[in-house]
Amino acid sequence: MDTVLEVKGITKKFPGVLANDHVDFNLRKGEIHALLGENGAGKSTLMNIIYGLTSPDDGEILINGKATHFHSPKDAIACGIGMVHQHFMLVPVFTVAENIMLGSEKLRNGVLDIVQVNKDLKELSTQYGLEIDPTSLVHDLPVGIQQRVEIIKALYRKAEILILDEPTAVLTPQEVEDLFIIIRKLVDQGISVIFITHKLKEVLSIADRITVMRGGKVIATDDPKQTNEQALASQMVGRTVILKVDKTPAKPGDVVLSVKDLHVQDDRKIETVRGVSFEVRKGEILGIAGVQGNGQTELAEAMTGLRHAISGEIRIQDQNVFNHPPRDLVEKGMGHIPEDRQKHGFVMQYPISDNLVLCSYYVSPFCRRGVLQNSAIGTNAENLIKRFDIRTPSPYVPTSKLSGGNQQKVIVARELSRNIKFLVANQPTRGLDVGSIEYIHHEIVQMRDEGIGVVLISAELDEIMALSDRIAVMYHGEIVAILPADKVTREELGLMMAGSLKPEVSTI
Incomplete structure (x- = not known):
């Protein structure tokens, strides 16, 4: 040849x-x-x-x-x-x-x-x-x-x-x-x-x-x-990689996030989330499976304050946060790994160090009397770069200069290093390599084991099945089933996602 x-x-x-x-x-x-x-x-x-x-x-x-x-x-x-x-x-x-x-x-x-x-x-x-x-x-x-x-x-x-x-x-x-x-x-x-x-x-x-x-x-x-x-x-x-997610059975606690009868429109004013309801408990991962375009994006944006919903209810523990702005949700304990990292995850022109404090730059130790504390911001960046293996010659390199995978690591490092109650992880490993995926899966499971509630939205069925404790299937903007992850096969999930299989078991 x-x-x-x-x-x-x-x-x-x-x-x-x-x-x-x-x-x-x-x-x-x-x-x-x-x-x-x-x-x-x-x-x-x-x-x-x-x-x-x-x-x-x-x-x-x-x-x-x-x-x-x-x-x-x-x-x-x-x-x-x-x-x-x-x-x-x-x-x-x-x-x-x-x-x-x-x-x-x-x-x-x-x-x-x-x-x-x-x-x-x-x-x-x-x-x-x-x-x-x-x-x-x-x-x-x-x-x-x-x-x-x-x-x-x-x-x-x-x-x-x-x-x-x-x-x-x-x-x-x-x-x-x-x-x-x-x-x-x-x-x-x-x-x-x-x-x-x-x-x-x-x-x-x-x-x-x-x-x-x-x-x-x-x-x-x-x-x-x-x-x-x-x-x-x-x-x-360059080392042995554990391809299978290693996790023990979940020990769910109290409800940390509750969504009831949520209706959301997309940019064309078409209703793409139609009466969605579910609960997420402390110490569990709820995976949301569905073919892209079935309302997952709009659901995630409504839950994180990036899109106004038409009607419904969203509560963090006992607090009603329906249509609250993102900063208020962050201050109430939300973590968010967005689907579009460049649009919603960071400011491209900012250095890595600044992007790592986007959710907390205005509080101590990163700010005192309205003045940014560059030393504390730099130290935080050095620690997170090392912990999350962000490949960069310096904390002060513009985030736009990083590869897509390292940009994603910046977001994951920022969100998982904060004191949060629940995490909305939308395509958290999109564009990442096996080593990074292994690490982020481990971090998400560890957050669950520490009592954090996780909503995982992913187009990768293998990821949904490997990480989730329960799986919600979305089809045409509705949740057609919520099933224990160990009670459903990949093939059954795929058929439900396509609307070709009506589940026999549904638990909410």
């Missing part, structure tokens, strides 16, 4: 970080080569170099055996390389066609030839099984379809090498399956794919080869048929 891409001795340094340390990597024609590693292992830096977003300090890139150097993504695109980033590069108010032609516009008599572009896109969609309407506005499309737009955009520019950076991080299980079907079709037609991820099951099911990176270096390249999850996890982290 011909080698279409090869990098030799790629080295890249940033202040305080050796991101790539003499990395060798190659991609063969018509293969799926997975690049696996923890956050901060150097995966994205290597791909940014290959795509021309960053220049290496040393090493070379060969395309079809010919040495080349990219000064910008335009050079990489000209060599047949396309990249789909973890955070999509789309203009929400533009149509699919307008987004795809952006930067490579077709003109006819000096005017954009949108008719021809639509025709070309329909042919591409049919050829690769990427069904999509070129006239749709991007902001009206589900996340999985937006990802298709990004893939078509690369193919429209004649990409023969496709880099997918954490392509399943924001997808539902059903969308992941659809994506895998698409990737296999692409490979069948001669496209070569680099699949960047940290999800072990995915690489074992989709990849032809797996390269593991750790600390900026290539640790191993494996045949998926000759390895397993445990071996890959150990290579990624």
Whole structure:
């Protein structure tokens, strides 16, 4: 099999970080080569170099055996390389066609030839099984379809090498399956794919080869048929990783959070939470399972003060907090790991140290007589960075400079280090590697064992089943069942989430 891409001795340094340390990597024609590693292992830096977003300090890139150097993504695109980033590069108010032609516009008599572009896109969609309407506005499309737009955009520019950076991080299980079907079709037609991820099951099911990176270096390249999850996890982290959540039976106490007959609308004024009721007790984890888009987001936002509900009741112990602002809820004992970390989790431009005190910067020891105490804020940051293994050269680096996984660790560190009564954890491990997931799962279980009530919302069924003591299933904005976690199977949950199975047992 011909080698279409090869990098030799790629080295890249940033202040305080050796991101790539003499990395060798190659991609063969018509293969799926997975690049696996923890956050901060150097995966994205290597791909940014290959795509021309960053220049290496040393090493070379060969395309079809010919040495080349990219000064910008335009050079990489000209060599047949396309990249789909973890955070999509789309203009929400533009149509699919307008987004795809952006930067490579077709003109006819000096005017954009949108008719021809639509025709070309329909042919591409049919050829690769990427069904999509070129006239749709991007902001009206589900996340999985937006990802298709990004893939078509690369193919429209004649990409023969496709880099997918954490392509399943924001997808539902059903969308992941659809994506895998698409990737296999692409490979069948001669496209070569680099699949960047940290999800072990995915690489074992989709990849032809797996390269593991750790600390900026290539640790191993494996045949998926000759390895397993445990071996890959150990290579990624450099130690034995406990993949199974270790927890004792819950010892629930008094009710700490009560939600009764809650009704909530989304931004379109459509009711997406329809009469939801449940209770969470001290010392238990209530998992909320459901296909993305069944009201979980709006429910979490209403519980945490980020969205006004229409009607219902929310109580923290004996206090009615319905439609109270977030600060009041925080002061009454709420912890919150938000679904969208960049929008609701921190201030991107602020240093790590400031983001770690966003909920408590105005109280002692971080503030005295209205003046911030920078020494106390810095000491707090140093302690939490060490405790939660946040990979950064300094507490004063802007949080925007961290990888997605380390950004998530900043939020988790802030919320789990405070004195809270209950925690709303919405997709708490989204975008994290196995080592970080193991640590955060341990922390959540420990919070439960210390008497904290936890509401866990996750698109990962394995996570819901591993952590939860009870599981509430949401479908079309309603909770259709609340079941003991040890009394339901993964398959039964999946069917309930799809509305295909009516539960025989329901306890509230």
